[in-house]
Amino acid sequence: MDSLEVFAVESAIASEQEFYRKIIEDNLASLKLAPAIGKIKVVLRPEDSLFQMAILLRDVGTRVTTLDIADVEAKPVAGEIIISIKKEQYIPELLGKLWDRYGKANISQPDRWTVAISTDKPEEEAAFLKDMMVADPRHRLHENLVDFAIRVTPEGFRVRYHLYKGNQFIFVASEEALKHEWIEEAGTMLEELTKGGKR
Amino acid sequence: MAVLRPYLYTGGVHKHGLLIELLEDLGGYIIQQVITGTEVNLIMLIPEKDIPVVKKQSDELLGILVEAPLTGVEIAVVSPTLASHHLPHSACDVAEYLRHPGANTNMIGLARGMGRRVSLSMDYERKLINEHDIAVFTFGSFSDCIINKKPKLFEGIEIPIVVTGGPDLKTEDVPGADLYVGNIGRTSHRLRKTEEVSALDKLNEEVGKIADNIRKQQAKDPLAVLPARVMKEIENQIPEIRTVLSPAPLTLQLNGLRVKLPYDEFHERLEKLEFDEGVTLSELANISRSKMKNYILIKIKSKSDVGFTI
Numbered sequence: 001m002d003s004l005e006v007f008a009v010e011s012a013i014a015s016e017q018e019f020y021r022k023i024i025e026d027n028l029a030s031l032k033l034a035p036a037i038g039k040i041k042v043v044l045r046p047e048d049s050l051f052q053m054a055i056l057l058r059d060v061g062t063r064v065t066t067l068d069i070a071d072v073e074a075k076p077v078a079g080e081i082i083i084s085i086k087k088e089q090y091i092p093e094l095l096g097k098l099w100d101r102y103g104k105a106n107i108s109q110p111d112r113w114t115v116a117i118s119t120d121k122p123e124e125e126a127a128f129l130k131d132m133m134v135a136d137p138r139h140r141l142h143e144n145l146v147d148f149a150i151r152v153t154p155e156g157f158r159v160r161y162h163l164y165k166g167n168q169f170i171f172v173a174s175e176e177a178l179k180h181e182w183i184e185e186a187g188t189m190l191e192e193l194t195k196g197g198k199r
Numbered sequence: 200m201a202v203l204r205p206y207l208y209t210g211g212v213h214k215h216g217l218l219i220e221l222l223e224d225l226g227g228y229i230i231q232q233v234i235t236g237t238e239v240n241l242i243m244l245i246p247e248k249d250i251p252v253v254k255k256q257s258d259e260l261l262g263i264l265v266e267a268p269l270t271g272v273e274i275a276v277v278s279p280t281l282a283s284h285h286l287p288h289s290a291c292d293v294a295e296y297l298r299h300p301g302a303n304t305n306m307i308g309l310a311r312g313m314g315r316r317v318s319l320s321m322d323y324e325r326k327l328i329n330e331h332d333i334a335v336f337t338f339g340s341f342s343d344c345i346i347n348k349k350p351k352l353f354e355g356i357e358i359p360i361v362v363t364g365g366p367d368l369k370t371e372d373v374p375g376a377d378l379y380v381g382n383i384g385r386t387s388h389r390l391r392k393t394e395e396v397s398a399l400d401k402l403n404e405e406v407g408k409i410a411d412n413i414r415k416q417q418a419k420d421p422l423a424v425l426p427a428r429v430m431k432e433i434e435n436q437i438p439e440i441r442t443v444l445s446p447a448p449l450t451l452q453l454n455g456l457r458v459k460l461p462y463d464e465f466h467e468r469l470e471k472l473e474f475d476e477g478v479t480l481s482e483l484a485n486i487s488r489s490k491m492k493n494y495i496l497i498k499i500k501s502k503s504d505v506g507f508t509i
Contacts, residue, residue, distance in 0.1 A: 019340035019365045019384050026387035046341040049315050151387070154339065155284040156314020175314050 006039035006056075006193060011046075020044060020152075027151045031144050036060050038167075039193045042152075043185075049175040050182060051153050054190040055145070057167040064090060064135045070115075074126035081126050083115040093135045145169055168194075201226060203244040203427070205270030206253070207301055210262020215239045221256050225249045228427040230270055230301075230451055242270050242301050244427050267301030268407040271426065271451040274304045275331040277352075279318065279338070281308030289383050290337045292390040293363060296399040297335070300407060303450045305331065305491070315348040325355040327490040332453045333359050333409060335402075340365035340384040342372075350375045359409050363402060378405050413453050423483040423505040424474070426456045429497065432472055432480075433458065437465065455484065455498040462488045462495050469495060476509045483509075 009024065011017040024042060028034045039056040066072060069087040074080075085091060098107055098117065108116050119125050142164055149162065149171040157173035161183055170186045172178060208218060212234060218241065219229060225246055233240040245253050257264040274297055278290040286308075294304040307328060312318050328334050334356055338345050345364045353360050353375040362376040365384020373379045382398035383390065390399060430449045433440055440448050443459050450457040458469065466488075470481035480486070480497070483505055489496040502508045 013342065013366070015366055016340050016342070019386075023340075023385060023387050030387065044341075046315075046343045151283065154314075154341075154385075155280060155282050156317060158314070175316055 004034065004037060004040060006041065008041040009044070010042070011044040016044070016046075024152050027148055031148050031151075033141075033144055033148055036141055036144075041189050041193055043189065046154075049157060051157050051171075051173045052182065052186040052189065053149060053152075053169075053171040054186055054193055055169040055171075056190070056193045057141070057169060059167070060137050060141055063133045064137070065130070066094065066132050066134055067130045069094070069134060072126050072130050074122040076122050079118055079120065079122060081117045081119060081122050081129065083117070083129070085113045085115065088112075090135050097132065097134065149173075201246040201248070203227065203425070204247050204250060205230075205267045205301055206243055206245050206250075206264055207267035207270070208239075208241040208243065208257055208262050208264050210239060210257065210260050212237050212239050214260055215241070215262075218253070218256055218260065218262075221253060225252065227253075228431060230427065230430070231447055242267060244270065269297065269403070269410055270301035271453065272302045272332045272410045273330075273450050273452045273457065274302050274406070275307050275328045275334045276304050277307045277309065277312075277328060277334055277336045279309055279312035279314075279349075279352075282313070284313075284385065285337060288386045288388060289363070289390055293335060293337055293383060293399070293402065296403060297406065300403055302406075303447050309352070312352060315344055318349065318352060320352050320355075322355075323490060329355075329357050330457070330490060330496055331358060332413065333361060333406060335361045335363065335406070336376075337383070338362060338364040342366040342368055345379075346372055346374075359413070361402070361406055361409070363398075377409060380405065410453065417454065417501075420501045420503050421508055422454060422499045422501055423508050424499060426451050426454070426499060428474075429472075429480065429484070429499070430456055432474060433469070436472055437468060439465070455496065457489060457491070458495040458497065459492075460495060461493045463493070466495055469497070474509055478509060 009017050009021045011020065020042065036057055037055055038058045041054050043052040069085065069090045071084045073082045075082060102117055102119065106118050110116060145164065146162065153173045156175050159174050159176065159178055161172045161178055163170040168190055170190055172182050172186050222229060222243055222245065227246055228244045229241060230244060231242040254264055276290055276294040278285040290306060294306055297304050309320050309324055312320060336352065338349050345362065345368065350373065359377045360375060361378045362373050363380045363383040365381065367381040368379050370376060370379045380398060380402045382394055383402065390396065430451060433449060440460065445459045448459045466486055469486055470479065472480035484497050484499040487496050
């Protein structure tokens, strides 16, 4: 867990702090989020039924284009584009995009590693496909972050606020109606983290 | 009346029938028999004076015979809800560990037990919990919640209440609890560190003491018939029980038993269940519809109610 630059959990009672630290560690591990998170700070106030969390994310992988996962080859004579897959994990996303653009009838998969598209303008289309965005890891990260936040929050805290902007993530949860100060406090926590943060 | 002691036998399937036959000859009872592959687990009640005889037979079969103090105890493990926050860890770990000394555990997730101000239990849930012998509530990590907010879930619970939670509190701190065991709070990992396992050991030991206390109270005004004897009679007189696929078709409790057969179809036959002494079960026990599924709940009356024991 040392890969995290800052990992702070604050609560009035030290032992309870430790319990929550462990819960957060376990959930980070099971969602494989640890590499994506640079700094994290959590403040617990059970007497106010309040849970605040501020996270500063690391630069996660850039967008994945077709060229990152496959070779694209235009066959002008046959009127075809052949895509040879190198990384299988993004095939569902790639196929989804291709179906939308060319229609299912024009796409065939002769084998597991090949996708063939029949088109009138193979060369132009191939040039377009090479730079097409296939998947965005940030989107997946967002889903995981929200899941993570819900898992670590005490279950009864059903009133939630969350903000995800750039590499910043704020999460505030409570059982009562949220107060503006609480969200502002979480904002301050995030600022502290950005400036360096206290360990 | 012979004093029966609960024991757990673990050994190979080979020739384990000898042990069952011996037990029948001695007047003991088999409570539960679990065969997994080539291994067999027998939970049984042995007459106290005959324990050395059974021990000798078990040694001959190269099995292990250990005392199982929670045999014949049905425990409700109550978690605030069935959400992933509480399950499978730690509530399931607690339930699983309580089974080691022979208890039958049922997991109960309340519908709205989570939270501080908003947590509550329903009448149906309270009645269901009250059907058990002991209730174990698995709470979280905040002492403030355990001391000030969660005890309202104990309202209407008439059986002994055991509470597990993270912080190291004293039993007196938790209003309404008969026992508090710390170090078993909310976790997202399996309980297997030394301090966690020793907390579970402590839980088993203390729950065993509570069960012993209930037994001692009962000894002052004994039950009209032993639950284990009713169990045996049901097995003999209602053969349909053998077709039930539930893990424990007949679940023993300290003062009765749960029969996992549909109430409407079978309750009359159970009421007419006859004993050698010429009495029927309805004279000795209250037979009612269980809150759990459509099962039958038998609560045996005490000697002072019936006027005699058999």
